[in-house]
Amino acid sequence: MSRFIALIPAAGFGARMGNQLPKQYLSLAGKPMIYHALHTLCSSASIFRVFVILAPDDHEWARYDWSSFADDKLAVRYCGGATRADSVLNGLKAMQSEASIGQDDWVLVHDAARPCLSAAQLEQLIEVLAPDEVGGLLAIPVADTLKRADADQRAVATASRAGLWQAQTPQMFRLGLLKEALSKVDSASITDDASAIEAMGLHPRLVLSDAYNFKVTYPQDLALAELILQKRETK
Numbered sequence: 001m002s003r004f005i006a007l008i009p010a011a012g013f014g015a016r017m018g019n020q021l022p023k024q025y026l027s028l029a030g031k032p033m034i035y036h037a038l039h040t041l042c043s044s045a046s047i048f049r050v051f052v053i054l055a056p057d058d059h060e061w062a063r064y065d066w067s068s069f070a071d072d073k074l075a076v077r078y079c080g081g082a083t084r085a086d087s088v089l090n091g092l093k094a095m096q097s098e099a100s101i102g103q104d105d106w107v108l109v110h111d112a113a114r115p116c117l118s119a120a121q122l123e124q125l126i127e128v129l130a131p132d133e134v135g136g137l138l139a140i141p142v143a144d145t146l147k148r149a150d151a152d153q154r155a156v157a158t159a160s161r162a163g164l165w166q167a168q169t170p171q172m173f174r175l176g177l178l179k180e181a182l183s184k185v186d187s188a189s190i191t192d193d194a195s196a197i198e199a200m201g202l203h204p205r206l207v208l209s210d211a212y213n214f215k216v217t218y219p220q221d222l223a224l225a226e227l228i229l230q231k232r233e234t235k
Ligand code: C5P
Pocket: 008, 009, 010, 011, 012, 013, 014, 015, 024, 053, 080, 081, 082, 083, 084, 085, 087, 088, 110, 111, 112, 113, 215, 217
């Protein structure tokens, strides 16, 4: 039986937030942002282990109390790289050195900056993709009209949104396949894992998600994420 292992690349800085503190540690509903995705992943009975990949010089992680997560579930590795893809690839290599983890195990890569992933979305992704040949990702169809801008920030064309989806995470692929795919691409040119799989000629499945699982990117996103988390707690 293949296992399901989560990998959270958390070695980025989050320059667009304009903050001194790396994005994954910004305070959200009284906790560092990464806590919320960790909570969802570590609480899932389907997930065997959760790997967090930090920058080698990360000094923040050790400042917080993570004792609510079981030691045999949460694994922290200081092996992040220069790009997201490098951090994921280094994380996969670190996972591989564990005797209990094999090439055919499923890896669910999830951004630390998507704190509002729900347990239901996670279980749905696993259920749909576990029998799949390739794997896939949570995603939502594009709702807005898309404009192509010129250098003066003027709209020069309207792109058709037909068939376009916004990729989210988790993105779920078998460890061996994902490692091969990420080893072959220019890591600076991709922003998610599925694009490395696509570059191999494979077609990841898009599993319908919702807008709550958005990526916290700009300062105003923090207030929105907080509202979503609060609403969920009071249910
Ligand atoms: O910057 P962005 O929001 O696209 O980052 C997505 C995820 O990738 C974040 O969780 C971030 O910490 C992670 N990342 C990483 N290593 C990098 C760059 C980003 O682990 N070098």
